[in-house]
Amino acid sequence: MSNTSNHVLNFGAGPAKIPESVLKKAQKEFLDINGTGMSVMELSHRSKPFGAILQKTKDNLAKLMDIPSDYSILFMQGGATTQFAAIFLNLVAKKQDELIKLGKEKEEIVVDYFVTGAWSNKAVQEAERLAPAVQSNPIRVNRVIDVKQKYGKFGTIPPPSEWNLTDPTKHHVAYVYYCDNETIHGVEFPFVPKVNETVPLVADVSSNFLSRPIHVPKYAVVYGGAQKNLGPAGVTIVVVRNDMLVDVNVGPVRPLMLDFKTAADNNSMYNTPPTFAIYMVGLTLEWLIEEKGGLKGIEQANNSKARKLYELIDQSKLYKSPVDPHCRSHMNVVFRLPTEDLEKEFLAGAEKLHMHQLKGHRSVGGIRASIYNAMPEDDVDRLIEYMIEFEKKHSP
Known part of the structure; x- marks a missing residue:
């Protein structure tokens, strides 16, 4: 897998990714909101x-x-x-x-x-x-x-x-x-x-x-x-x-x-x-409301992202979810690798590909991909591509 741009994939658990169009609108209005001449x-x-x-x-x-x-x-x-x-x-x-x-x-x-x-x-x-x-x-x-x-x-x-x-x-x-x-x-x-x-x-x-x-x-x-x-x-x-x-x-x-x-x-x-x-x-x-079709629309998008990740994890011999399938989060996908050294290697490789903040919480370790509303499905697809390549590299 090769990275051809400096596009950052922000999997942070919070403060988290904000929709790009929202940031651009805020940037446009930063010095003058609604004609007031003030920020x-x-x-x-x-x-x-x-x-x-x-x-x-x-x-x-x-x-x-x-x-x-x-x-x-x-x-x-x-x-x-x-x-x-x-x-x-x-x-x-x-x-x-x-x-x-x-x-x-x-x-x-x-x-x-x-x-x-x-x-x-x-x-x-x-x-x-x-x-x-x-x-x-x-x-x-x-x-x-x-x-x-x-x-x-x-x-x-x-x-x-x-x-x-x-x-x-x-x-x-x-x-x-x-x-x-x-x-x-x-x-x-x-x-x-x-x-x-x-x-x-x-x-x-x-x-x-x-x-x-x-x-x-x-x-x-x-x-x-x-x-x-x-x-x-x-x-x-x-x-x-x-x-x-x-x-x-x-x-x-x-x-x-x-x-x-x-x-x-x-x-x-x-x-x-x-x-x-x-x-x-x-x-x-x-x-x-205007871009995602309200809560029903964003729910469909979130379900699709989470389903892809969990399907890969469940089919993998390298990755393992510590959460029972019936109550796995659609927002915070946590998983483990066989050893902490392998998790460190995984995280280091992800960083090189501009995939940031994938490290699990300090109290539990492991990997955590937070895929909130603002996370595009394409970014989740890139993470999945990396996970597949990483597993091939470390398969027996």
């Missing part, structure tokens, strides 16, 4: 020009996701990691508010977590850290399933028969939480976990945000950082059902910057929002 980074967040950008971005997100009118779209900061705390504080407050009205303010509240990879594990650890500080109601953090504890490693989604969901008819359940796609371990839920309809469901969709259709009414909160599929790092999108918004003086003490109602009441502008990141999200949403 979008220079606009006041309270100006009419930026207000128009923000509203169009919200409108296009609502269109793509078919978000009902009783939901709020929030643009928050601090990445998905900050939302680990925000989810806990806001939804526990919602449940406390309900119990106060029922005269049950001293009774136990339970929060349920699916732990299927590194990021859901970090989320449950944050809940476990915050729970003891909550006054009034005792808080119990329940691991519905902890895959690593049960199987010794992450790499599967166990069947419902192995789940330990809390019974909402016997306990006060504030929410059920899961990470839809585990970036590090390459695990993706092939279904929405079925929970009692009275219990708020929360999904971290950071690394597969807008990669496929999602039925928003099933959720109380859907959130994700933008830096995988929607633009640069710096903004986190939170789609929250309005009945989850409670006064900041109710429930656990929480900073105003973590309070969903404060963000909603101020149209995500309680302080200066990440204006450039929001603008870039807006351009990416336009790209999805």
Whole structure:
């Protein structure tokens, strides 16, 4: 295989590849956005020009996701990691508010977590850290399933028969939480976990945000950082059902910057929002609508890319996927070679061909090809071509 250009294939897990047409449009508008004579980074967040950008971005997100009118779209900061705390504080407050009205303010509240990879594990650890500080109601953090504890490693989604969901008819359940796609371990839920309809469901969709259709009414909160599929790092999108918004003086003490109602009441502008990141999200949403056929169109493209890679891996005698076939990620394809030395050789050869950021996360090693929305299928084909040649070179 020979490389005849300096075209870079960016398989980074995030910050990740941004569509070329989006970058070119941002470049064209960099010094003058919409005839203002200023860069979008220079606009006041309270100006009419930026207000128009923000509203169009919200409108296009609502269109793509078919978000009902009783939901709020929030643009928050601090990445998905900050939302680990925000989810806990806001939804526990919602449940406390309900119990106060029922005269049950001293009774136990339970929060349920699916732990299927590194990021859901970090989320449950944050809940476990915050729970003891909550006054009034005792808080119990329940691991519905902890895959690593049960199987010794992450790499599967166990069947419902192995789940330990809390019974909402016997306990006060504030929410059920899961990470839809585990970036590090390459695990993706092939279904929405079925929970009692009275219990708020929360999904971290950071690394597969807008990669496929999602039925928003099933959720109380859907959130994700933008830096995988929607633009640069710096903004986190939170789609929250309005009945989850409670006064900041109710429930656990929480900073105003973590309070969903404060963000909603101020149209995500309680302080200066990440204006450039929001603008870039807006351009990416336009790209999805105008060039990719919306979520159904991008889902077909993503399925095609992932299918090709997994077919090669499954047919190979050199490459091996550590993830069960039924829950392999369409965004983060992880695989191993027989030895770490061979993996280093593979990565070095890929770099020479301008295939960058294929090294697996430092906590697990191996290879990880992140093939987000912006990754063209041609680039995946070039990776596959290299993988085939590499295997021929190292076949017995």
